[in-house]
Amino acid sequence: MTGKREFEIIFRQHYDGMFRLARRMLGDDAESKDVVSDVFAYLLKSNIDLKSDTLQAFLLTSVRNRCINLLVHKQKEQQMQKAVVVEMMTPERTAEEEQLQMLHHYIDTQMPALTQQILRLRYQQGLKYREIAEVLQVSEVTVHNHLSQSLKELKDHFKALGYGIK
Numbered sequence: 001m002t003g004k005r006e007f008e009i010i011f012r013q014h015y016d017g018m019f020r021l022a023r024r025m026l027g028d029d030a031e032s033k034d035v036v037s038d039v040f041a042y043l044l045k046s047n048i049d050l051k052s053d054t055l056q057a058f059l060l061t062s063v064r065n066r067c068i069n070l071l072v073h074k075q076k077e078q079q080m081q082k083a084v085v086v087e088m089m090t091p092e093r094t095a096e097e098e099q100l101q102m103l104h105h106y107i108d109t110q111m112p113a114l115t116q117q118i119l120r121l122r123y124q125q126g127l128k129y130r131e132i133a134e135v136l137q138v139s140e141v142t143v144h145n146h147l148s149q150s151l152k153e154l155k156d157h158f159k160a161l162g163y164g165i166k
Helices: 004-026 029-045 055-089 095-110 113-124 129-136 140-160
Strands: none
Touching: 004 029, 004 055, 029 055, 055 095, 055 113, 095 113, 095 140, 113 129, 113 140, 129 140
16 A cells, blocks of 8 residues: 555445445444455555556455455354354263364364365365355365365374274
């Protein structure tokens, strides 16, 4: 960003469109305003050279990506809440449930954010490689590479722990 005046112009021209996109994705006004504010705060802090012909696409993509991250985070929280309730209701966890929890924990703590998103979109939401590539705006090759590398990593990790994962 070059100056306060330029930032103000960008803000006035693009805020409404960015807010509408966030609102469609999140369904909540307050969260949508927060997402758009985060994008503008990032712009203020960074030294990104914004080009007028790609500015709108950059801003909307930034909003979309932040919305996806927020939705994934909310989904994680809901899953954790459900897991806690289930765990409280059942005195013993089966070995399979424990392995699944270990798998989720490993993915959440040891894998990069993009890989986590790709795994969730593929295995929790059942999206195809092409659909994942469109949602995350990456190539299908990137999706394939992340999936194959992460699955190999998971297999090796759990094999080292003594679990026979095929």
